[in-house]
Amino acid sequence: MAQEGNRKLSAEDWAQAALNALGEGGLSAVAIEPLAKRLGTTKGSFYWHFKDRAALIEAALATWEQLGTDAVIAEVDSEADPADRLHRLFAHVIDYAAHDRVELALLASADQPPIAAMLRRIADRRIEYVAGLLREMGMPAAEARTRAVVGVSIYHGFNHLARVAPESLPGTDEQRKTLVDATFHTLLP
Amino acid sequence: MAQEGNRKLSAEDWAQAALNALGEGGLSAVAIEPLAKRLGTTKGSFYWHFKDRAALIEAALATWEQLGTDAVIAEVDSEADPADRLHRLFAHVIDYAAHDRVELALLASADQPPIAAMLRRIADRRIEYVAGLLREMGMPAAEARTRAVVGVSIYHGFNHLARVAPESLPGTDEQRKTLVDATFHTLLP
DNA sequence: ACCTGAACACCGTTCAAGT
DNA sequence: ACCTGAACACCGTTCAAGT
Numbered sequence: 001m002a003q004e005g006n007r008k009l010s011a012e013d014w015a016q017a018a019l020n021a022l023g024e025g026g027l028s029a030v031a032i033e034p035l036a037k038r039l040g041t042t043k044g045s046f047y048w049h050f051k052d053r054a055a056l057i058e059a060a061l062a063t064w065e066q067l068g069t070d071a072v073i074a075e076v077d078s079e080a081d082p083a084d085r086l087h088r089l090f091a092h093v094i095d096y097a098a099h100d101r102v103e104l105a106l107l108a109s110a111d112q113p114p115i116a117a118m119l120r121r122i123a124d125r126r127i128e129y130v131a132g133l134l135r136e137m138g139m140p141a142a143e144a145r146t147r148a149v150v151g152v153s154i155y156h157g158f159n160h161l162a163r164v165a166p167e168s169l170p171g172t173d174e175q176r177k178t179l180v181d182a183t184f185h186t187l188l189p
Numbered sequence: 190m191a192q193e194g195n196r197k198l199s200a201e202d203w204a205q206a207a208l209n210a211l212g213e214g215g216l217s218a219v220a221i222e223p224l225a226k227r228l229g230t231t232k233g234s235f236y237w238h239f240k241d242r243a244a245l246i247e248a249a250l251a252t253w254e255q256l257g258t259d260a261v262i263a264e265v266d267s268e269a270d271p272a273d274r275l276h277r278l279f280a281h282v283i284d285y286a287a288h289d290r291v292e293l294a295l296l297a298s299a300d301q302p303p304i305a306a307m308l309r310r311i312a313d314r315r316i317e318y319v320a321g322l323l324r325e326m327g328m329p330a331a332e333a334r335t336r337a338v339v340g341v342s343i344y345h346g347f348n349h350l351a352r353v354a355p356e357s358l359p360g361t362d363e364q365r366k367t368l369v370d371a372t373f374h375t376l377l378p
Numbered sequence: 379a380c381c382t383g384a385a386c387a388c389c390g391t392t393c394a395a396g397t
Numbered sequence: 398a399c400c401t402g403a404a405c406a407c408c409g410t411t412c413a414a415g416t
Contacts, residue, residue: 235400
């Protein structure tokens with residue numbers, strides 16, 4: 001049905017299908033039997049490619065982590081001035097927080113150990129990135145870190161609100177700009 | 190084992206056991222068969238008290254929502270000056286964000302519909318409460334709302350970081366005071 | 379090398395039968 | 398009114414057997 005032809009399936013095919021299911025229905029939708037049906041194969045065959053369901057989830061996460069997170073930092077880093085980078089980061093984040101269904105699903109599944117481990121790496125990297133920008137702007141390291149934690153918390157909080165109370169986030173471009181500016185100034189001395 | 194005597198079980202007993210399991214092992218630990226074993230009964234008997242597992246979760250959430258959230262707002266509301274209330278709210282929230290295992294588990298399960306519904310009620314209430322304080326302090330309603338959204342986002346973000354990257358949050362009282370003050374000033378003009 | 383099909387374990391749900 | 402015990406469905410996992 002989903003898989004035309006009957007070429008052999010690769011681990012990558014399974015990981016991609018898992019990522020789609022994750023975005024659509026959350027972690028619980030990453031179920032081997034339904035995925036096998038969608039891929040037109042049997043669940044027995046799954047165990048040739050992966051040790052177990054946890055390994056499938058890890059593979060899907062690795063794909064997503066590389067594609068998603070790296071891309072954002074690369075885009076933002078193309079800006080020269082650190083203040084501009086910080087502002088651009090928040091604009092990007094507030095625009096997209098509500099739209100990355102995979103990240104929303106992951107935040108909602110933060111109690112699964114492999115997901116917790118990855119979210120932790122991402123959180124650390126984001127905090128360190130924002131703190132670095134603030135240091136470049138001349139802020140002492142300790143203060144930069146505290147403020148970076150606040151900044152990253154705002155991001156995660158927006159993500160959370162986008163999921164549980166989306167109407168509380170600004171709908172118009174105008175309102176969104178206000179929020180971006182307010183958030184930006186929040187982090188400066 | 191857990192249940193001495195062999196008094197009859199009430200729905201309340203099941204809800205309380207579910208809440209404990211939720212705090213200890215997350216939503217997936219709220220499983221009827223293991224709970225039945227812990228309560229010294231059979232899973233068949235569970236269905237006398239509840240329609241299904243979702244109803245059990247809802248009952249556990251209702252218990253927690255009333256005990257937890259109402260208590261915080263009541264405590265904070267005992268302060269007279271709105272600025273003091275806001276400051277106290279953040280102090281409370283930053284101290285306890287890392288310690289409420291049920292709330293952490295719920296945030297991690299925000300993709301389940303009944304949990305999403307409750308988290309949404311709580312988020313709305315928190316935003317409205319903070320916005321109200323800011324209005325009392327003389328802030329125009331629209332700005333108060335935007336800032337309240339940022340404030341509540343910071344709270345949810347702290348909660349998230351407390352779960353996935355706890356060492357990023359301040360460990361000493363001194364650092365925590367800095368964070369409380371920084372957060373507090375963030376919300377003021 | 380890769381897949382199938384049957385088997386088993388675990389948990390949610392139903393239900394007839396017990397007290 | 399409340400509980401038991403057996404039954405069934407669904408999904409994860411294993412494995413012998415196929416190509």
